Amino acid sequence: MHLFTATVLALVFSPCLFARKIRNTGGTIVFEEAWTIPALLGQTSNTTAAQGGTNDELKANLLDIHNQRLQQMDTNKIDFMVLSCASPCIQGIADPDAAAEMAITVNNALADAISNNTERFGAFASLAMQNATTAAAELTRAVKELGFLGVLLNDYQQSGPDGLTPLYYDQPEYDIFWQTLSDLDVPFYLHPRTDIPSILNFQYAHAPFLKGPAQQFAATLSGHVLGICVNGVFDRFPKAKLIVGHFGERVPSDLVRIDAELIRQLPLGLPMQKNVTTYWHENIFETSSGNFATDLLKFHIGQIGLDRIMYSIDYPFVNIPQGTTWVNTLPHGVLNKREFESFSRGLAIELLHLDD
Numbered sequence: 001m002h003l004f005t006a007t008v009l010a011l012v013f014s015p016c017l018f019a020r021k022i023r024n025t026g027g028t029i030v031f032e033e034a035w036t037i038p039a040l041l042g043q044t045s046n047t048t049a050a051q052g053g054t055n056d057e058l059k060a061n062l063l064d065i066h067n068q069r070l071q072q073m074d075t076n077k078i079d080f081m082v083l084s085c086a087s088p089c090i091q092g093i094a095d096p097d098a099a100a101e102m103a104i105t106v107n108n109a110l111a112d113a114i115s116n117n118t119e120r121f122g123a124f125a126s127l128a129m130q131n132a133t134t135a136a137a138e139l140t141r142a143v144k145e146l147g148f149l150g151v152l153l154n155d156y157q158q159s160g161p162d163g164l165t166p167l168y169y170d171q172p173e174y175d176i177f178w179q180t181l182s183d184l185d186v187p188f189y190l191h192p193r194t195d196i197p198s199i200l201n202f203q204y205a206h207a208p209f210l211k212g213p214a215q216q217f218a219a220t221l222s223g224h225v226l227g228i229c230v231n232g233v234f235d236r237f238p239k240a241k242l243i244v245g246h247f248g249e250r251v252p253s254d255l256v257r258i259d260a261e262l263i264r265q266l267p268l269g270l271p272m273q274k275n276v277t278t279y280w281h282e283n284i285f286e287t288s289s290g291n292f293a294t295d296l297l298k299f300h301i302g303q304i305g306l307d308r309i310m311y312s313i314d315y316p317f318v319n320i321p322q323g324t325t326w327v328n329t330l331p332h333g334v335l336n337k338r339e340f341e342s343f344s345r346g347l348a349i350e351l352l353h354l355d356d
Helices: 003-012 038-044 055-063 068-075 096-114 132-144 172-184 197-204 216-230 251-263 276-282 294-304 320-327 337-351
Strands: 028-035 078-085 121-125 150-154 157-159 165-167 188-191 242-244 284-287
Touching: 028 055, 028 188, 028 320, 028 337, 038 055, 038 096, 068 078, 068 320, 078 096, 078 150, 096 121, 096 132, 121 132, 121 150, 132 150, 132 172, 188 216, 197 216, 216 242, 216 251, 216 276, 251 276, 251 294, 276 284, 276 294
Parallel strands: 028 078, 078 121, 150 188, 188 242, 242 284
Antiparallel strands: 157 165
């Protein structure tokens, strides 16, 4: 066996090195919450700040962990927050060597930044995805050595000499990544990003205000999620766990039509062996990040079940009090006590192994 492969397998199957105790006041757990390092802060120059905020405040909030962020957590009764690198992070770095090096830098910096308060903060790994073997090795290191809870990737990986070639993780060359993810038993959060110029200009030059959260994020990421489904990733790796924010980037709202249209293509050799609804019941979870719509929550409970849905905020692109105000309405006629506990923290504890 190749030495590198043997090392990766030994790490994957070695006992977990970390025991974690999180704060428990009955507050919420949130985990689509962004942070970055100064070297990557320039990536946010075209990002819209939270309502009522400025871009300067956004940049300051992205760098902060233990000051105003923690104060807001206390004020808004958030027990635990999982941090991840703000979009596009490593997915915006096309050079494979530079991307792999930056992923290590980001993961080490985040591990160091939260090491003095792991009762309140956890982390998702950042990965360079030009090479799936390199990504699998760094994911293994982040989980086994740094104690990270999973991985968050900002949609497709830019690649190529001009940075304009998108790489999607639904192709067979990424099987080692999905196998490692399954062996580690950690979730993969697939998060939106701003499209590369060739895609963005072609689709949104006529209506630039549709860039970002209003349309482009959901439209692009939902295609990636469905690509993972139709290309048979969950058939090859049935233990893989995928998380999609913003109430599933609209996919669960359209499952009837999606399933019906894909069934028509089965005779053409469609790689998937189940329908998308089934994958959403077996492999995919969603969060409420940045989409605090009670009627939509009710509808999705009917479509995929509350056991696939969790609370999150999307800070600092969304204000923490906005999420808190909404989530605090749910125990009053929307969710019973057991359901609210599952949505606000219980399912996250189970999925992230926070009680191990």
